[in-house]
Amino acid sequence: MTEPFEDGPPRAEAPPSLVLQLGSWEGPLDLLLQLARTQKVDLAQISILALVEQYLAFIRDARALSLELAADYLVMAAWLAYLKSALLLPPEPDADPDPAEMALKLQFQLQRLGAMRDAGQKLLARPQLGWDSFRRAAPEGLSTETLSRFDTSLFDLISAYGNIQARAQHGVHVVRRRPVMALDEAIERLERLLGASLDWAELVRYLPRDLADESYARSVLASSFVATLELVRQGRAEVSQGAAFAPILIRGRA
Amino acid sequence: MSDTAHEALRALEAVIFAAEAPLGLGELTRHVGERGDLPELLRQLADSYAPRGIILVERGGRWAFQTAPDLAHHLRPTREAVRKLSRAAVETLSVIAYHEPVTRPEIEEIRGVAVSPGTLDVLMEAGWVRPAGRRESPGRPLQYATTPGFLAHFNLASRRDLPGLADLKAAGLLDREPPRELPLPLGGREE
């Protein structure tokens, strides 16, 4: 073995005796519980003083190795150091909080966490549905069919009919027919008359004469003018006007 | 029964029970292993379930549990629910009762609003209205009329027992203002 690096790069010296596995603890209470369990006694009989010593030693070693410790580990260490000194001092009757009581409470918390951890393992050890026992994969399912029964009285029926009739009486509104010449009619009429004449002529010459109803005469004029524009658009007529308000002249196109 | 046969039956019933679909002999063997005369075991299992509410059945060489057919009414019990007819439905019913046989366009003309498709369905579901042939007029529209169930429900001996318009007027049912909450027939569609 002359090659210095044959077995890989040189390693740092192994840490003394304590194996530090920071990151595998879920917080200081978890670490305390693991340390307590190394005492191999019932958690109810645990020596809090010994446990505090272990925790403080652990923290000391971690710091000696320059391992980064989360703040809460250090807070716990400070608190436990205080508890330790309080426990070692001769008992003081008026101490508040009472260190013995604080130790008991820490013990209670460790016991409780330990109990929950064990309970979780016992739960997982139970036969589980979908692994140890199985339900039906495709049950038909249950349902309740609802039959409807309609509850309507004869009074409901006849008063509904009364309402309809009442509505009809109140609500009749007849729009009186107004005398108009529809656009379709005007186009059809103008087209027929223009077909025979290729000479310019005034639009009014093509309108029906002797219209007694004034409003109908206006409708006829308006519809015929629009009909003229439509025929021009279709290329079947030409329209001309010399000046504003001058007579409108039209003629057909072959 | 021998212990092995008993264990084979237990395995079979568990496998058939938990399966997603009926299982054939091949699949059963794959799950429970070689257990001797499988068809005979399945026959025994079916016999042991015969008097129960769950039975083991064979369908085309595949086995499955199902509920006994005579118990179906427990799985789908019926419950009666009292429902109110909508005003549109009551009005439509009254128009049919007074004018039958009547077509849908006629109902709409009399009511002044369109009849939505659901309305006639509800009346037919209630058993009060039936289709009554087609009118021999352009488009041959379907006509509607009331049923004997309608007369029975409203305690009418015949449609002639319905109060006439004069009776309605005398009873004050024609002069009443329409109910305040009556929706305006905007756009012509009901509700």
Added chain:
Amino acid sequence: MSDTAHEALRALEAVIFAAEAPLGLGELTRHVGERGDLPELLRQLADSYAPRGIILVERGGRWAFQTAPDLAHHLRPTREAVRKLSRAAVETLSVIAYHEPVTRPEIEEIRGVAVSPGTLDVLMEAGWVRPAGRRESPGRPLQYATTPGFLAHFNLASRRDLPGLADLKAAGLLDREPPRELPLPLGGREE
């Protein structure tokens, strides 16, 4: 056994068999009607199934058929169906099950670390934990409790069957309040 009792048992087993989820006494009565002493009938039915490969079980006051646990090797799917729960999730689940209803700060106090966001989600997604109303105390914190699905999954007839529950209770380890307010500096974050 009388014919009526026999018919009641048949109806019960058919209804429980066809149901999509375990059924409580109310649902059972709605489907099979009034049949006298329903709990006693269910006990008889469970007894008659006890030696079979299918058993009738009570889970949190609800009844269901499932396969006998000792037959799992015939049924177990080849793929790993049970997802591994993290240690934090298992512990949180047991804290909730043994202390319910319990608030998140209480869970954190018992475990000595904050509950990371994923943990409760996973338990609720599995259908084992549900929010269970707010505690009437300052801040009205939300409480959590287990579901019937939790009891069903772990094959527990009721919360009384939680492993070691009586001992923990006797030792005072399930008391909501520790003997007195504890000035322990906790509050780390779980991994």
